Amino acid sequence: MKLLECRLSVDDLDAFVSRLGEIGDGHGVTVQAFDTRYVADRRHLERAVELADRSIERGENVARDRAVEILLYAAGRRQIDRALEMGVGEGENRAAILIDAEPGRDDGNDDREAAALEEVAELEAVASRESTLPESDEETLCDFFEVTDAERAATDAPLSALVRERVALLEVEK
Template sequence: MDLLECRLDIDDLDSFVADLTAIGERDGATLQAFDARYVADRAHLERAVERADRATDRGENVAHDRAVEILLYAAGRRQIDRALEMGVDEGENRAVVLIDHAGPKNESNLDAARTAVTELEAFAGAEPTLDQQDEDVLQTFFDITDAERAATDASLAALVGERVALLDVGK
């Protein structure tokens, strides 16, 4: 899995999503763009990919599209409409674009997909976007209360990871 931390300036969201889909189909990759404010850390997205693939292998996936299934797990939600809040939107976005193998492992496919994303009109530049967490946004989106945080010494990222894991329990 590769993560491209960047700024995106999206004029037409449907066109941007179509571009990501076309890149993925051409390069044998799965691409999903996230609003960086909703991503706790790299492990958060790694867990989402693992759980989405496991659900698909077991025939328990909700979405037919792997990128959408990853989004559902990353959001810790089974409702696609609610999970889409975690995605990018039109305008300027601090983003994380997940690029992963959609088939047999072939690193050149990921490299080609990453390069293609950087060549999109919406790509406004690479920059660290996971270096700072917006704790209020994460707590609100993942329904993590102040009381829950006070009751544990676990990090906020660990609590978000727990939400990803709990999605399987809630099925």
């Protein structure tokens, strides 16, 4: 899995998402863009990919598209409409664009991911490449993932671990 951390300026969301899909198809990878306000850390997205792939392998996936299934797991939700809140929108966005080769294909996965990453990075919507994940907004994460003050007070686990727990709990809630 590769991540392009960047600032986006999206004029036409549908066209942007469509272009990401075209790049993914062209390189045989999955491409999904996330608003980093809703991403706890890199491990959060890695875990979402692992669980989405397992769900697809077992035939238990909700979405037909792997990118959407990854988004569902990252959001810890089974409702696509609610999970879409975690995606980027029109206008300015701090983003992490995930690029991941589909499992079971070992024919140059790293090369295909790297080539797709570079093509995504060259899109006009990518205003700048910069670190965006360390800027997570704790209040936004707590609201989105429904992590309460009482829950945080009851553990010394970092917020990122609680978010990853929500991702993993999606498996149990099916």
